Amino acid sequence: MVVSEIMAQQTPVARVVGPWTTWMDHWPSPGHLAVEPPGAAVAAWGRLGYPRRALRLHEAASRMVERHGGEVPADLAALESLPGFGRYTAAAVFSFAFGGRAPVLDTNVRRVLARVEDAVEFPPTSASAGEWRRAGEWVGVLEGTPGAPEPALWAVASMELGALVCTARTPACALCPLQSDCAWVGAGRPRYAGPPRRTQAWHGTDRQCRGVLLDVVRRADADGLAVDASRLLAGWADADQARRCLDGLAADGLVRVGPDGVRL
Numbered sequence: 001m002v003v004s005e006i007m008a009q010q011t012p013v014a015r016v017v018g019p020w021t022t023w024m025d026h027w028p029s030p031g032h033l034a035v036e037p038p039g040a041a042v043a044a045w046g047r048l049g050y051p052r053r054a055l056r057l058h059e060a061a062s063r064m065v066e067r068h069g070g071e072v073p074a075d076l077a078a079l080e081s082l083p084g085f086g087r088y089t090a091a092a093v094f095s096f097a098f099g100g101r102a103p104v105l106d107t108n109v110r111r112v113l114a115r116v117e118d119a120v121e122f123p124p125t126s127a128s129a130g131e132w133r134r135a136g137e138w139v140g141v142l143e144g145t146p147g148a149p150e151p152a153l154w155a156v157a158s159m160e161l162g163a164l165v166c167t168a169r170t171p172a173c174a175l176c177p178l179q180s181d182c183a184w185v186g187a188g189r190p191r192y193a194g195p196p197r198r199t200q201a202w203h204g205t206d207r208q209c210r211g212v213l214l215d216v217v218r219r220a221d222a223d224g225l226a227v228d229a230s231r232l233l234a235g236w237a238d239a240d241q242a243r244r245c246l247d248g249l250a251a252d253g254l255v256r257v258g259p260d261g262v263r264l
């Protein structure tokens with residue numbers, strides 16, 4: 001549960017299945033991962049992207065061994081304090097793994113609630129305290145809320161509604177069970193009028209460059225080899241960008257640059 005949530009944070013689920021299966025075969029518990037060097041986690045991360053998540057997962061496993069007896073803590077505050085766990089990830093694990101009651105507010109749920117309650121096509125760029133409070137009211141975080149839904153069922157239902165029906169570009173309002181209560185539909189589906197929405201660039205970015213460099217190091221590491229730094233940098237057209245990205249990878253602890261070359 002923890003591994004799949006962290007892997008799926010910024011990677012489509014279809015790409016997560018293979019690496020997740022391999023990961024769980026190797027490290028079925030936090031204790032199994034914690035005894036490995038961090039580089040092993042980076043190597044197993046493969047091409048899932050945002051590889052700092054592998055290091056955070058390794059740190060979280062170590063923390064669980066140190067403070068929670070090698071178990072995933074069944075406590076929302078303890079989950080939120082783990083490395084790599086944001087509020088969403090902690091709530092998802094708390095809800096799905098332990099049946100806890102917490103708002104699981106992902107991008108899809110934010111969009112549904114913004115349309116149903118605020119009559120806007122898209123929510124603001126980042127989730128506000130008000131959005132979290134409202135999401136908590138929907139799932140009945142207050143003790144004894146009458147008619148509160150079963151938390152994991154509510155979480156998966158609201159996430160799937162956003163992913164499959166209330167989609168960003170073509171919401172299928174005619175199929176939606178909330179249509180008669182939806183403020184955005186009631187207002188005539190007004191188009192988004194806020195600031196430009198962020199689109200994630202890829203080609204030529206530092207993120208792409210880091211991924212390319214790390215992939216070369218990872219493949220060499222699988223054969224027990226280091227990569228000569230100058231040869232590694234020569235594989236990217238922009239030498240300044242390559243140097244900056246290699247320095248960044250080293251600063252993040254994703255690679256080690258030594259006299260024999262670059263390793264995980």
Ligand code: SF4
Binds near residue numbers: 173179182184
């Ligand atoms: S009625 Fe349309 S806009 Fe409203 S929640 Fe359903 S799919 Fe989304």
